[in-house]
Structure formats: C-alpha cells, structure tokens
Amino acid sequence: MVSAADKSEIKKAKKLLEDPNFFIELANIIGEPIEYIFNKLPTKVSQITSKAVEKSLWWALEATLFTIDNDITSSASSNFHKVLAGISGGVGGFFGIAALAAELPISTVVILRSIVDIARSEGEDIDLSETKIECINVFALSGASSHDDATETGYYAARTGLGKIVSEASKYVAEELAKEGTKKAIKKAIQKKVAEKTSKKSIPVLVKLIQGISERFGLVVSNKVMAQLVPVAGAIGGAAINTLFIHHFQNVARGHFIIRRLERQYGIEVIKDEYGRIEI
Secondary structure (H helix, E strand, O other): OOOHHHHHHHHHHHHHHHOOHHHHHHHHHHOOOHHHHHOOOOHHHHHHHHHHHHHHHHHHHHHHHHOOOOOOOOOOOHHHHHHHHHHHHHHHHHHHHHHHHHHHHHHHHHHHHHHHHHHHHOOOOOOOHHHHHHHHHHHHOOOOOOOOHHHHHOHHHHHHHHHHHHHHHHHHHHHHOOOHHHHHHHHHHHHHHHOOOOOOOOOHHHHHHHHHHHHHHHHHHHHHHHHHHOOOOHHHHHHHHHHHHHHHHHHHHHHHHHHHHHHHHHOHHHHHHHHHHOOO
C-alpha cells in the first residue's frame, strides 16, 4: 500500500511530467500562438533543426557514458545550469538559426548535467548503465504539445513506446563497456557519429536509441527554434527561451526520477496504477 506521503510525491511527479507549461510560456514570451509560428516554419529550418537535434543527443550520449560517474560530485544548483543555458541561448538568439548547430549541443549537455544531478538526488546510481541511459531518455519524456500526438496518452505511454530500445541499449552498454577494447571502440564510434563520419552499422542499438529519442526531443526543440526565430526575441529572448527550455527538462527529470524511486520501493505496476488514478 502506497503511503499518503508517497501518493503526494506521485501527484507532484505527475504535475511535472504532464504539465505543458513550457509551450504556453513560449507563446507568452513571443506574443504569438505556437501553432501560428509552426505553420510558417520553412522546410530548411526543419531540416537544420533535425540535424542539430541528432548531433546534440550523440554529444549527450558520449558525455553520459564516458565523462559522468558517481566519482564526480556536483554542488551545482539547478539555477547555475539555467544560467549556463541562458548564456548559450542568448548567443543562439543573437545569431539565429545559423548558430543552432553550435548552440544546441552545448545547451543539451548542460541540461544533461542537470538531469544527472537530479537523478543522483533521487537515489540513482550514476555508475549503472541503466541510469546513464535513463538520463538520456529524459529528453524523450517531455510534456504534451499540440503538435506531438504521441504524448497525448502521457508519461507511461512515452516510456512504453521506447521501453524496448531503452532496455536493449542499457544491456548493450553494460556488457560492452565492461570490455576495455570494446569500450574504446564504442567511444570512437560515437565520436564519429558526432562528426557525421560513420555508418549506422557500427553501433546499431545506440543508433536506434538516438533516433527514437530524437523524434520526441525534436518536437520540443522545434518549438524552441520557432520562438527564437520571431524577430522580437533576439538575444534577450533567446536567453529567456533557453532558460525556460532547461527548466522544462529539469521538471521532467525530477518527475521521472521520483517515479523511478517509488517504483523501486513499491514495484512498477503499483506506482503505474496509482499514477493513473491521481488527477492534477
């Protein structure tokens, strides 16, 4: 039986995971409905965004697999990460779509660092391959957008949709990174993917993972890009939008790792049922 205190935690997590405030606040910042801007987004911008999203996720995957572990202690607050994201967003807002390929990978890795801190604070073991993959998976667990039909069924549906590939990736990483020779080969392959100089055959499980996450993360990034393209936004608006962007994923990470903590305590099905019953 789930305690009253933990039911309150589930409700808190659900509000963080299902609340689409990011998209509402974006519209408030730019003074236009997101739908209006979305319909005017040029095909070329969509292509540039898609390419930048995939590159950013490969950067983040390399960071979480090879540079982040429990030996790295961090006292950095969420606000500190927001400041860093705001600075990179200001640069992106000033230079526009031309800067996206450089700005988005930086912003994504800053967000990842914040996600890792949140995961650790909720009792996750950062050395575990499963935790590392779940940190990356946060980018696919975003709240609903009017242009993201897949998220209309909610957080658990999103987890289920990528569940198999997340599980396969976790198993693959755990097994292969334990082998020194293979570990170096995977790192080299990921670095080549970042540089767009390798084929999909080299690390197929991770390619499938990044592709699956890209589809959902890309929808949120598209909204961010659309807002930054509005002339009134500029550098100041870009900083505000990026601060909102990282805050959104900090909320998603907090909600996700609260749920995972409670699932470890009560079991997945118990928490999933309780989550479904709670209204927000």
